[in-house]
Amino acid sequence: MKKPNLPFLPFFCFLxxxxxxxxxxxxxxxxxxxxxxxxxxxxxRQEHWKILGTVRPRPVSELTVGQNWALGCxxxxxxxxxxxxxxxxxxxxxxxxxxxxxxxxKTEKKxxxxxxxxxxxxxxxxxxxxxxxxxETDYGNPIYPGGGDWDLGAGFPVSEEGxxxxxxxIEQLALRYRGKVRDWAMWxxxxxxxxxxxxxxxxxxxxxxxxxxxAEIIRRIIPDARIGALSLATNSPDFTKKCLDVFQREGKMExxxxxxxxxxxxxxxxxxxxxxxxxxxxxxxxxxxxxxxxENGCPSEMAHKFALxxxxxxxxxxxxxxxxxxxxxxxxxxxxxxxxxxxxxxxxREINRKGLLKINDKTxxxxxxxxxxxVQNIASLFDLTLIRQKDYPCVFTELEPEKAALAPEDTxxxxxxxxxxxxxxxxxxxxxxxxxxxxxxxxxSESNAARKVQFSLPGxxxxxxxxxxxxxxxxxxxxxxxxxxxxxxxxxxDLPVYDAPLILTEKARVHR
Numbered sequence: 001m002k003k004p005n006l007p008f009l010p011f012f013c014f015l016x017x018x019x020x021x022x023x024x025x026x027x028x029x030x031x032x033x034x035x036x037x038x039x040x041x042x043x044x045r046q047e048h049w050k051i052l053g054t055v056r057p058r059p060v061s062e063l064t065v066g067q068n069w070a071l072g073c074x075x076x077x078x079x080x081x082x083x084x085x086x087x088x089x090x091x092x093x094x095x096x097x098x099x100x101x102x103x104x105x106k107t108e109k110k111x112x113x114x115x116x117x118x119x120x121x122x123x124x125x126x127x128x129x130x131x132x133x134x135x136e137t138d139y140g141n142p143i144y145p146g147g148g149d150w151d152l153g154a155g156f157p158v159s160e161e162g163x164x165x166x167x168x169x170i171e172q173l174a175l176r177y178r179g180k181v182r183d184w185a186m187w188x189x190x191x192x193x194x195x196x197x198x199x200x201x202x203x204x205x206x207x208x209x210x211x212x213x214x215a216e217i218i219r220r221i222i223p224d225a226r227i228g229a230l231s232l233a234t235n236s237p238d239f240t241k242k243c244l245d246v247f248q249r250e251g252k253m254e255x256x257x258x259x260x261x262x263x264x265x266x267x268x269x270x271x272x273x274x275x276x277x278x279x280x281x282x283x284x285x286x287x288x289x290x291x292x293x294x295e296n297g298c299p300s301e302m303a304h305k306f307a308l309x310x311x312x313x314x315x316x317x318x319x320x321x322x323x324x325x326x327x328x329x330x331x332x333x334x335x336x337x338x339x340x341x342x343x344x345x346x347x348x349r350e351i352n353r354k355g356l357l358k359i360n361d362k363t364x365x366x367x368x369x370x371x372x373x374x375v376q377n378i379a380s381l382f383d384l385t386l387i388r389q390k391d392y393p394c395v396f397t398e399l400e401p402e403k404a405a406l407a408p409e410d411t412x413x414x415x416x417x418x419x420x421x422x423x424x425x426x427x428x429x430x431x432x433x434x435x436x437x438x439x440x441x442x443x444x445s446e447s448n449a450a451r452k453v454q455f456s457l458p459g460x461x462x463x464x465x466x467x468x469x470x471x472x473x474x475x476x477x478x479x480x481x482x483x484x485x486x487x488x489x490x491x492x493x494d495l496p497v498y499d500a501p502l503i504l505t506e507k508a509r510v511h512r
Contacts, residue, residue: 037373055473072340077103081344094379105150208246235263260294269440297339297354320444331423392424450496
C-alpha cells in the first residue's frame with residue numbers, strides 16, 4: 001500500500017476541522033461556525049471596525065443561573081407538529097423553560113379513559129434534556145355534551161357533565177405530573193371567539209371563575225405549584241382589570257403567581273404603553289402578580305391568517321422583531337416567551353410560519369431560520385446575573401437630526417417612542433455593564449442601514465467596550481479614534497443605531 005504524503009496531513013486535518021464546524025450533529029442542521037448568521041449590517045468601514053468574533057451559544061446543559069425566557073413548543077396536543085420533528089433543536093437554543101399544551105381531547109378519547117402516553121414521552125424527554133415544563137391546561141373535549149371543543153377559539157365546558165369531566169381531567173393531570181411540573185398556565189386565549197363559541201366572547205367574570213376552578217384543583221394536589229392566570233390574547237388593561245377584580249372579590253388572587261398576556265403588534269415596541277399600564281394595574285392589588293408575556297412571535301414570510309398577517313415579513317425582519325420583543329420585555333421587567341420553536345401546520349388554516357425552524361411538513365424540517373440564531377444569541381448573553389439599571393446615566397445624541405426624524409405618518413405610529421430605545425444592565429459580581437439599544441419607531445425593515453449617534457457615559461463603566469449585533473452575533477472592536485475619555489466621561493462618536501438591537505458591553509464578557 002502506498003504511504004500517504006505526510007506533509008499534506010496537517011492541511012487535511014485543518015480541512016476536516018473546518019467542515020466539522022457546520023456538520024450536522026445527531027441529524028441536526030445547526031451551523032456552529034462563526035458565520036452561521038450573516039446580514040448586511042456593518043457598523044462602519046472594515047479597516048476601522050475589526051471583527052473580534054461571534055457570540056458563543058450556550059446550550060441548556062451549560063446554564064447555571066435563571067433566565068427571563070420561555071420557549072413555545074405548542075400544538076403537539078392537536079398534532080399540528082410533532083415533538084420528534086424538532087426535539088434536537090430545543091436544548092441547543094439555550095432556553096430552559098418550554099411551553100406545552102396538555103390536550104384534554106387527545107388524552108381522553110373515551111369517557112373516563114386517560115391515555116397520557118403522548119404527553120409522558122414529551123415531558124420525560126424534555127426533563128432528561130435538562131428542560132423545565134410550563135404546562136397549559138386546554139382545550140375542551142367534544143366527547144362530552146357541553147364539554148367545549150379542542151382547538152383555538154374553543155369555548156369552555158358549560159354543561160354540568162362537561163365541567164365535572166374537566167375537573168376530573170385536571171385532577172388526573174396534576175396527579176400525573178406532580179413532581180415533574182411545577183409551572184402551569186390557564187386555558188389559552190379565552191377572550192377570543194371562534195366557531196365553537198358562536199362568535200360570542202367569554203366575559204371577564206366567566207374567564208376568572210374558570211381560572212379559579214382550575215387553579216384550585218392544581219393547588220390542592222400540588223401545593224407549591226406556580227400558576228399563570230388568564231393567558232389572555234389581549235394586553236388590554238381595562239379587560240384585565242375586570243378579571244383581576246373577580247379574583248380579588250373572591251379572595252383567590254393568591255392562587256396565582258403570574259399574570260399572562262399576549263398582545264401582538266406589527267411594531268413590537270408599540271406594545272409597551274399597555275404593558276406599563278398593566279404593571280401599574282397589578283401594583284394596585286395587595287398580592288402582586290408578575291407579568292409574563294406568554295406568546296409572541298413573528299412570521300418569516302407573508303401570512304394570511306393568524307396574528308401579524310398581511311405584511312411582507314422575511315427571515316430578517318422576523319429575527320429583528322423577535323429580538324426587539326425579547327429585549328423590550330426584559331427592559332420592562334416582563335417574563336418573555338418566544339412563539340414558537342417550529343412552524344406548524346394548523347389544519348384547515350395554513351402553516352403558521354412564526355417558528356424559529358422552517359418545516360417542509362409536520363415530520364420534516366426545511367432549514368434553521370436566522371431568528372433561531374438571533375434568539376440563541378440573546379439566550380447566551382442575557383440571564384438573571386444581569387440586573388436592570390433604571391437610572392443609568394448614559395446619553396444618546398443625534399449627529400444628523402434630519403435623518404433621525406420620522407415621516408408624519410410614522411410619527412403617529414411611533415406613539416412617542418424615542419429615536420433610541422435603550423436598557424442598561426449590570427453584573428454586580430463581575431462588575432460588568434451591558435447596554436442594549438435600537439431604533440424602535442418603525443416596523444422592522446429589510447434595510448440594515450444605520451445612522452450615527454454620539455454616546456456619552458460618565459463614570460468608570462465600560463472600561464473596554466465592544467459592539468455586538470444581536471441578530472448576527474458579530475462582535476466588533478470599537479475604533480480607538482471613536483472613543484475619548486474626558487473628565488471621567490466616556491464618549492463614543494459615530495456609533496451606529498438601526499432597527500435591530502445592538503449591545504455595548506465589556507470585551508471580556510463576550511469575547512474569550
